[in-house]
Amino acid sequence: MPVDITILVGTMTGTAEMVAQEAQQALEAAGHQASIAMMDNLDASVFQGGGIFLICTSTYGSGDVPDNAQALFNSLESEKPDLSNVIYGLIALGDTTYKDTYCEGGKRFDRILTHLGAKRAGEMLMHDASSGTLPEELAAQWVVPWVEQHVVTIAQAQDRLSSEMA
Helix, strand or coil: CCCEEEEEEECCCCHHHHHHHHHHHHHHHCCCEEEEEECCCCCHHHHCCCEEEEEEECCECCCECCHHHHHHHHHHHHHCCCCCCEEEEEEEEECCCCHHHCCHHHHHHHHHHHHCCCEECCCCEEEEHHHCCCHHHHHHHHHHHHHHHHHHHHHHHHHHHHHHHC
8 A cells, every 4th residue: 555655854964854865765666655845944734634744853952853843843832733643653863972862853753743643653763873874774774664564554544444434
């Protein structure tokens, strides 16, 4: 079952954007549709209508979301939209050198999205910049199995529920 995924990118240095581009290419090669949207100037309305999202974000400063993701994150906190029709996954970038804030940008998105009713598909992918592995290569290997093992299952369950309620 091919799915349509929107990849939302929060980045300071461009690494998360490179990761998103590799994930997009891997998804499309597997027959899925994937579009990338930088979080710049986005707000909670990006989730209006629901859908499947992959949040790809780095961590900045003392465990903050990147500057270009601040408006979206703040909008989610202040508007508190019902995201029960949203399925999401997370690729969080961090560095274990900063133990207390490792991948905290992604973890913060995870907490707010879950709090607002969105359903996380599978476990979040956390990449450690100190590991010596390239985050874009890891993401390209992770994303298709993530979709096929988790997202498709949730999407099919939601379709069944919608059909039963109609």
